[in-house]
Amino acid sequence: xxxxxxxxxxxxxxxxxxxxxxxxxxxxxxxxxxxxxxxxxxxxxxxxxxxxxxxxxxxxxxxxxxxxxxxxxxxxxxxxxxxxxxxxxxxxxxxxxxxxxxxxxxxxxxxxxxxxxxxxxxxxxxxxxxxxxxxxxxxxxxxxxxxxxxxxxxxxxxxxxxxxxxxxxxxxxxxxxxxxxxxxxxxxxxxxxxxxxxxxxxxxxxxxxxxxxxxxxxxxxxxxxxxxxxxxxxxxxxxxxxxxxxxxxxxxxxxxxxxxxxxxxxxxxxxxxxxxxxxxxxxxxxxxx
Amino acid sequence: xxxxxxxxxxxxxxxxxxxxxxxxxxxxxxxxxxxxxxxxxxxxxxxxxxxxxxxxxxxxxxxxxxxxxxxxxxxxxxxxxxxxxxxxxxxxxxxxxxxxxxxxxxxxxxxxxxxxxxxxxxxxxxxxxxxxxxxxxxxxxxxxxxxxxxxxxxxxxxxxxxxxxxxxxxxxxxxxxxxxxxxxxxxxxxxxxxxxxxxxxxxxxxxxxxxxxxxxxxxxxxxxxxxxxxxxxxxxxxxxxxxxxxxxxxxxxxxxxxxxxxxxxxxxxxxxxxxxxxxxxxxxxxxxxxxxxxxxxxxxxxxxxx
Numbered sequence: 129x130x131x132x133x134x135x136x137x138x139x140x141x142x143x144x145x146x147x148x149x150x151x152x153x154x155x156x157x158x159x160x161x162x163x164x165x166x167x168x169x170x171x172x173x174x175x176x177x178x179x180x181x182x183x184x185x186x187x188x189x190x191x192x193x194x195x196x197x198x199x200x201x202x203x204x205x206x207x208x209x210x211x212x213x214x215x216x217x218x219x220x221x222x223x224x225x226x227x228x229x230x231x232x233x234x235x236x237x238x239x240x241x242x243x244x245x246x247x248x249x250x251x252x253x254x255x256x257x258x259x260x261x262x263x264x265x266x267x268x269x270x271x272x273x274x275x276x277x278x279x280x281x282x283x284x285x286x287x288x289x290x291x292x293x294x295x296x297x298x299x300x301x302x303x304x305x306x307x308x309x310x311x312x313x314x315x316x317x318x319x320x321x322x323x324x325x326x327x328x329x330x331x332x333x334x335x336x337x338x339x340x341x342x343x344x345x346x347x348x349x350x351x352x353x354x355x356x357x358x359x360x361x362x363x364x365x366x367x368x369x370x371x372x373x374x375x376x377x378x379x380x381x382x383x384x385x386x387x388x389x390x391x392x393x394x395x396x397x398x399x400x401x402x403x404x405x406x407x408x409x410x411x412x413x414x415x416x417x
Numbered sequence: 418x419x420x421x422x423x424x425x426x427x428x429x430x431x432x433x434x435x436x437x438x439x440x441x442x443x444x445x446x447x448x449x450x451x452x453x454x455x456x457x458x459x460x461x462x463x464x465x466x467x468x469x470x471x472x473x474x475x476x477x478x479x480x481x482x483x484x485x486x487x488x489x490x491x492x493x494x495x496x497x498x499x500x501x502x503x504x505x506x507x508x509x510x511x512x513x514x515x516x517x518x519x520x521x522x523x524x525x526x527x528x529x530x531x532x533x534x535x536x537x538x539x540x541x542x543x544x545x546x547x548x549x550x551x552x553x554x555x556x557x558x559x560x561x562x563x564x565x566x567x568x569x570x571x572x573x574x575x576x577x578x579x580x581x582x583x584x585x586x587x588x589x590x591x592x593x594x595x596x597x598x599x600x601x602x603x604x605x606x607x608x609x610x611x612x613x614x615x616x617x618x619x620x621x622x623x624x625x626x627x628x629x630x631x632x633x634x635x636x637x638x639x640x641x642x643x644x645x646x647x648x649x650x651x652x653x654x655x656x657x658x659x660x661x662x663x664x665x666x667x668x669x670x671x672x673x674x675x676x677x678x679x680x681x682x683x684x685x686x687x688x689x690x691x692x693x694x695x696x697x698x699x700x701x702x703x704x705x706x707x708x709x710x711x712x713x714x715x716x717x718x719x720x721x722x723x
Contacts, residue, residue: 144518144520144621145615145621147620147621147622149621149622150518150621153511153514153515153518154515154519156511156512156515157512157515157516157519157526157530160512160529160530161526161529163589164529164530164532164533165529167544167545167548167589168532170548170555171544182553183553185558186553186554186555186558187555187558187559187562224441227437228437228438228441229438231433231434231435231437231438232434232435232437232438232439234434235430235431235434235435236435239423239427239431240423241423241428241431247435247439250439250442251438251442253447254442254446254447256706257446257447257450257702258646258650258702258705259445259446259449260650260652260673261450261453261650261676261698261701261702262446262449262450262452262453262698263676263677263680263681263698264453264456264680264691264694264695264698265448265449265450265452265453265456265695266445266449267464267680267681268452268464269444269445269448269449269452271464284441284444284445285445287441287445288441288442288444288445288446289445289446291438291441291442292442292446295438320426320427320430321430324434345535348537349535349536349537349538349539350537351537351538351539351653351656351657352652352653352677355681356677356681367537367539367540370539370540370543371539371543371657374543381547381553384543384547385547388540388543388544391537391540392536392537392540395535395536395537396532396535396536399528399532399535403524403527403528403531404524404527404528406531406535407527407528407531407597410531410534410535410594411594411597411598411601414594414598414636414639414640414643415597415598415601415602415636415639
């Protein structure tokens with residue numbers, strides 16, 4: 129980096145001159161922050177109140193932290209089961225995506241074989257097909273395979289939906305890594321699988337985090353596939369469960385807000401801890417780096 | 418050269434590495450997509466396939482009684498796309514520029530702006546459904562307290578208004594995405610350009626208009642394409658709030674909702690029509706595919722290289 133460039137960069141960094149427009153811009157940020165937080169605060173606040181109080185004065189603050197709505201949500205109905213199902217489905221599907229994605233990405237990036245380009249294009253085609261439009265054939269296919277109303281069916285559909293993107297990201301990333309490392313390991317007598325697991329996996333570890341988030345969040349948040357594929361309440365995911373729950377507790381607003389808060393909580397906590405990884409993961413493909 | 422020719426010993430390994438990903442993609446993505454095409458060409462009795470009927474299902478969509486439903490749904494999708502696109506890009510741009518120009522707290526505001534994006538649409542939809550409840554919701558209570566009659570109305574209960582209320586909820590949840598994509602675009606602009614313009618006496622507004630904005634074209638392309646795809650596959654929000662029939666009065670019906678309703682939507686199996694539903698799926702798939710391809714071709718041509 130030239131001295132002139134680094135100086136210019138230093139000068140620019142954090143030293144954007146103040147302009148009148150900044151008053152408007154920073155005002156917009158504050159309004160946005162209020163717009164984001166007020167509904168969420170209202171939801172959490174209401175989750176500590178009983179339905180009658182919410183009806184008479186929706187905007188009042190809760191009298192301390194009353195957890196009875198949460199107790200109701202977690203003990204009656206199948207809320208914990210829904211959460212557990214979502215966790216099982218999301219974790220298994222993401223694991224399959226990462227496993228298949230890293231292996232295929234590695235093979236496509238590192239070996240020059242006959243159908244390399246064709247297979248790469250095949251995954252590109254897979255990337256362009258949205259699973260939700262093929263819902264009817266998928267439904268009939270899963271029915272024939274005996275995978276309807278099963279978490280395994282859901283896991284496989286989710287995994288295959290995210291695999292093409294994962295293969296792309298991994299292939300691109302591995303291509304950019306120097307090949308000397310795996311060749312050196314091969315000379316030392318490592319098998320192809322060992323080259324992959326001992327040399328490649330540690331190198332691509334940061335990217336697996338991003339691909340993991342990219343795959344897992346939409347799966348956790350999805351509603352349409354379980355809506356169509358799952359009927360048995362003991363196998364429902366949380367987002368589907370929430371709609372069942374709204375049918376059962378329609379009049380008890382305290383419980384509804386507690387249910388919503390509980391359903392949102394796992395991701396929000398993770399987001400508070402890992403916000404930059406979340407942002408990178410969810411905008412992967414839309415932004416560079 | 419990162420790739421090398423394959424030895425005989427390596428071949429089984431390559432097959433083992435690639436096969437799992439390929440099998441899953443073939444079975445659960447490629448095969449259903451092709452089956453969808455064939456389904457649209459058959460008559461259906463509930464979920465049992467009948468005779469080959471050619472393009473009859475597509476013709477039925479263009480005739481009574483489906484013409485009105487389909488046309489109305491398509492019109493709603495267009496409204497959703499245009500409104501989302503206009504508001505989302507302008508608000509997203511303002512938020513991105515605001516964070517870009519911050520001297521401190523960039524990370525914090527980035528995280529705040531993006532927070533609703535991580536929430537599930539189902540949670541967001543139910544949350545706003547309760548907020549906007551005309552009897553017990555906090556919005557109508559606010560309106561009464563501060564005497565704002567325009568705010569006190571059934572936002573989700575009026576046919577002319579419900580779709581725009583849904584779009585507003587969609588914006589609340591999604592505007593952080595374009596904001597972060599634009600911000601990433603701004604951050605990738607070489608600061609020398611901006612610095613040089615400042616030294617030459619350009620105002621901050623001129624710098625935005627003449628340097629930052631034109632160089633954001635690639636981010637703009639991505640936001641436009643993703644908004645297009647998202648708007649034409651709009652399902653969760655109208656489903657949770659308006660139900661399968663797009664209440665009030667079908668005013669929130671989208672093509673994806675119609676597609677879902679015809680296949681799975683009603684308990685009454687007499688109204689299930691898998692052939693029609695598949696035809697809508699095929700039309701959506703082709704429309705979105707061609708639209709996204711043409712759009713990105715046109716927008717890419719206008720991009721400037723740094």
